[in-house]
Amino acid sequence: MNIFKNLYNYREFLKTSIKKEFRGKYKKSFLGILWSFLNPLFQLLIYALVFPFILKNNVSNYTVFLIVALFPWNFFNLSIIQSAACVVSNGGIIKKVYFPREILPISTATSNLINFLISSVIVFVALLISGVGIHASIIALPIIILMQYILQLGLSFILSAITVYVRDVEYLINVIMMLAFYLSPIVYSADMIPTKYLPLFKLNPMFHIIKYYRDILYYGKFPEMGSVFILFFVCIIILIVGYLIFRKLEKRFAEEL
Amino acid sequence: MKNDVAITIKNMSKDFIIYADKANTLKERIVRFSNNKKEVRHILKNINLEIKKGETVALIGVNGSGKSTLLKLITKIIYPTSGSIKVKGKLASLLELGAGFHPDFSGRENIYFNASIFGLTKSEIDSRLDDIIAFSELGSFIDTPVRTYSSGMYMRLAFSVAINVDADIILIDEILAVGDQRFQEKCMNKMQELKKMGKTMVFVSHSKEAVEFLCDRAVWINNGEIQKDGKTEEVLKEYIKVCG
Numbered sequence: 001m002n003i004f005k006n007l008y009n010y011r012e013f014l015k016t017s018i019k020k021e022f023r024g025k026y027k028k029s030f031l032g033i034l035w036s037f038l039n040p041l042f043q044l045l046i047y048a049l050v051f052p053f054i055l056k057n058n059v060s061n062y063t064v065f066l067i068v069a070l071f072p073w074n075f076f077n078l079s080i081i082q083s084a085a086c087v088v089s090n091g092g093i094i095k096k097v098y099f100p101r102e103i104l105p106i107s108t109a110t111s112n113l114i115n116f117l118i119s120s121v122i123v124f125v126a127l128l129i130s131g132v133g134i135h136a137s138i139i140a141l142p143i144i145i146l147m148q149y150i151l152q153l154g155l156s157f158i159l160s161a162i163t164v165y166v167r168d169v170e171y172l173i174n175v176i177m178m179l180a181f182y183l184s185p186i187v188y189s190a191d192m193i194p195t196k197y198l199p200l201f202k203l204n205p206m207f208h209i210i211k212y213y214r215d216i217l218y219y220g221k222f223p224e225m226g227s228v229f230i231l232f233f234v235c236i237i238i239l240i241v242g243y244l245i246f247r248k249l250e251k252r253f254a255e256e257l
Numbered sequence: 258m259k260n261d262v263a264i265t266i267k268n269m270s271k272d273f274i275i276y277a278d279k280a281n282t283l284k285e286r287i288v289r290f291s292n293n294k295k296e297v298r299h300i301l302k303n304i305n306l307e308i309k310k311g312e313t314v315a316l317i318g319v320n321g322s323g324k325s326t327l328l329k330l331i332t333k334i335i336y337p338t339s340g341s342i343k344v345k346g347k348l349a350s351l352l353e354l355g356a357g358f359h360p361d362f363s364g365r366e367n368i369y370f371n372a373s374i375f376g377l378t379k380s381e382i383d384s385r386l387d388d389i390i391a392f393s394e395l396g397s398f399i400d401t402p403v404r405t406y407s408s409g410m411y412m413r414l415a416f417s418v419a420i421n422v423d424a425d426i427i428l429i430d431e432i433l434a435v436g437d438q439r440f441q442e443k444c445m446n447k448m449q450e451l452k453k454m455g456k457t458m459v460f461v462s463h464s465k466e467a468v469e470f471l472c473d474r475a476v477w478i479n480n481g482e483i484q485k486d487g488k489t490e491e492v493l494k495e496y497i498k499v500c501g
Binding site for chain 1: 373
């Protein structure tokens, strides 16, 4: 459990690098932090126009149906894409100073969590305006967010470390995320998937997580808690395995960069 | 590990794998699968070294002999191929000018950023801020971005942070040569002061005067091996006889 002690000793550095990630992102733009709201809003607008009008689906309140899944997806997407680059882009300090390398993926995952929590204000506004409202099931939401964060942290450890050795991962991940977007029930509903292929879709952890978000926020019902706990357990396993991989690969970071 | 020992290095070796042309991408790796020339270079061979608490040790040797690599290994930036390195106490290293400085941040912001890399908390930095700024002699420049600094100013700021982080062990790689004569002397005096406070210091230097002034002990590294380890005068005398 040396890692916790080490992270505690370096808590100030962890804090400043989360802040740096968060502020640095929009540092040179006019609208600054507003982009964390504007970007997903425009994206929402585009999807909300394309899917009901052109593809003619008939889900009621499609914009809300979409937003409760799209925002968690963006959280996942950005976190994963940025984590692939987070060690490589800090090559300069890795080669010159010692600090617990874990701080890099942790701060990427955490700054994205903060970004998500801020932008989820829009989700709640949309729920209230549209009349869908907020239901008692919302008390399950923190568990789902925590679970997603743990999953992303685990994947960040794996991806950030592997990218140092094979730089292609950074580009490959963009393609995979595009595919994963359509394999998760974001723009469509999970029960539109043909039953024949359903077991295949269920291998994707984001398939379940998106479904939970939609259950809680759009349908106002509790997700099936048995499956939530199983997935929570899986996410913790991914985190542990991811961390072990990171520990194994971090020793040669300074030489490979 | 005994109580009065700060750094123990046992049977430690370090190899670097040198690729003639390093394949970073998958494509390159596949295309050049057959003719990826690589060469293993033994940078350090079977090093055994024990540095006691409060000792000031100079690492001397010609360029490419492995001195800087040894410092990097002690800092844990890289890890040994075989053998072990144990460090007891808080360590601060100054291996390269302004490592971890962010060019767009001001000097003051960089003090916070840099000191936090050394593991200091905000309140610890707050209490040292005035000392750091005073020692660096940067005056009003402290609030301008460090990209506008000259290399001497850069070095002064970096050095001021490193000596104020309250480390037990300080590692310094020949960087003092940048400052002007007066600031160099000031640094020497400060290091002398730290030495009296019982800090352990290891530093790489090509300056005979600095080594004689500061160190009780010198370790001569030649071709990745310890050639001679002992009192500064004796090691220096022999080193100068061989290497001029």
